Amino acid sequence: MSKRRLSKQQRLRIAENQQNELSSADKDSPINESDYNGRIISHYGQQLDVEVLTGENSTATIRCHQRANLPPLVTGDLVLWEQDTEEAGVIVAIAKRKNVFARPDSQAKLKPLAANIDYVLVVFAVVPEPFLNLIDRYLVAINSLGLEPLLVLNKVDLLSTIPSEQITNMLSIYRGLGYPVFEVSALQGTGVAALQANLRNKIAVLVGQSGVGKSSLVNRLGYDHLADVGDLSKSKYKGTHTTTTSRLFHLQDFDLIDSPGIREFSLGHLDADSVLAGFLELRCCAAECKFRDCSHSSEPGCAIQAAIENGDVTADRFESFQSILKSME
Ligand SMILES: Nc1nc2c(ncn2[C@@H]2O[C@H](COP(=O)(O)OP(=O)(O)O)[C@@H](O)[C@H]2O)c(=O)[nH]1
Ligand SMILES: [Mg+2]
Ligand SMILES: [Zn+2]
DSSP, X not given: OOOOOOOHHHHHHHHHHHHHHHHTTTTTSOOOXXXXXXXXXXXXXXXXXXXXXXXXXXXXEEEEEXXXXXXOOOBTOEEEXXXXXXXXXXXXXXXXOSOEEEEEOTTSOEEEEEESOSEEEEEXXXXXXXXXXXXXXXXXXXXXXTOOEEEEEEOGGGGGGSOOHHHHHHHHHHHHXXXXXXXXOTTTOTTHHHHHHHHTTOEEEEEOOTTSSHHHHHHXXXXXXXXXXXXXXXXXXXXXXXXXXXXEEXXXXXXXXXXXXXXXXXXXXXXXXXXXXTOXXXXXXXTTSSSTTOOSSSOTTOHHHHHHHTTSSOHHHHHHHHXXXXXXX
């Protein structure tokens, strides 16, 4: 690979960009993608895999480290890098992020998982048993980050082997709320074409519990063995943690970012209003309650209770909402 050095002009522009980033004065100005020559594909501790976006080695991957003044980088970040040693590069700047999917760590601090994405695919499965509340937590987080969700039920080939009433009910709740819902089998390929058609020219991150088949979906959509698949049978239906870091895969005409599974999804970084905002059918109702500080339990004139009674709000979703609020107390 030829030595790559940045011109003085490029350096000045970088410094300026980083300054803007910090002051966030030009928040709405678009990212000029051509100012950047790499995209983060994955990371391993201090090392990052960067896809080369320009020049004769375009599409190759180069192992890089990053300058200490940069924030932690994530998969999907656009960066400016230069050759450091024969084998490795150094990242000297990061583009302003269009958006980021993040989850709170144990200290309720947001930890970014992927940047610059179009969709979050919330993957759940027939097995392990899906829970409305976990999906709702994802939906609240996705809403608070200004991102768009697609719901994907995987392993529909197993539907005939279990009582599926609860799953059918869940799907109809989310469809009723207007969320796009896909029913697929990564194993057999059922329903995969419809999902694929919706992903054309997009970058999507897959999230969801370990063992639901995120990595299997990447492989199915990529017609190849790309991502590591865990052996569910060895871990009593809990799934194994074979995917340990987010990784971006280029598929036919879209990109997928596979992410490690997480068992719980805390919303400790949000306040009650942000949780409410993530429940589409509750947030409009709540404004109509007679009392502004209505707890929506037994007060007179509660619009949410009225909506549950007339069937506009399902009891399942309301319970889920309350359980999230309770977990945040
Ligand atoms: N029956 C069935 N099993 C699947 C399907 N998709 C994935 N699996 C299995 O579920 C297990 C977990 O899959 P994996 O892709 O590693 O899940 P991840 O942890 O979400 O990435 C593996 O044993 C897969 O073979 C499916 O559509 N049907
Ligand atoms: Mg995986
Ligand atoms: Zn109320």
